[in-house]
Amino acid sequence: MFSPTLTILLHLCLAALTFAAPLANDKLTTMGNAEQMGAGGGVLGFAVLILDILVWVEVIKSTRPPSHKLLWCVLVFLLPVVGPILYYVFSDRAKHNPEAGGYEQIA
Template structure:
């Protein structure tokens, strides 16, 4: 049982690392200002778990990520 708990920490650490990479990638692709991108990236980099949680709950992702918006055109 002790070996299972020993390896689970590495798995969860790796999972947090992958999620942080995705969040930083999303920050770089967003339409934020350079200062905003830098602040979010530093927060996620220095506080991997809490920075990730703050980013997903308080960053107004829909406002800055226009990649996810769908626009419809009317048929003439």
């Protein structure tokens, strides 16, 4: 499946990662005030993740050209906090939303 050179290169990269940690410092340092911080960061991070996923779903379901969809998805991926705000302010969502017109008249 892989060529032998690629396999050896991959093994060398993984070996380099294992030796990247400093060997002399055998103490593990952690934050001492973890219980005082609370869960605010986790809740805020989860809210940002949910907003990003909602923007991605709305962008993918829109009628934009694929290049514009890719641009919005990359923008939201690279700027997870500011990206959804930029999308909701500047994207002209009503023009590209196929469900914005409500029900379609049959007769």
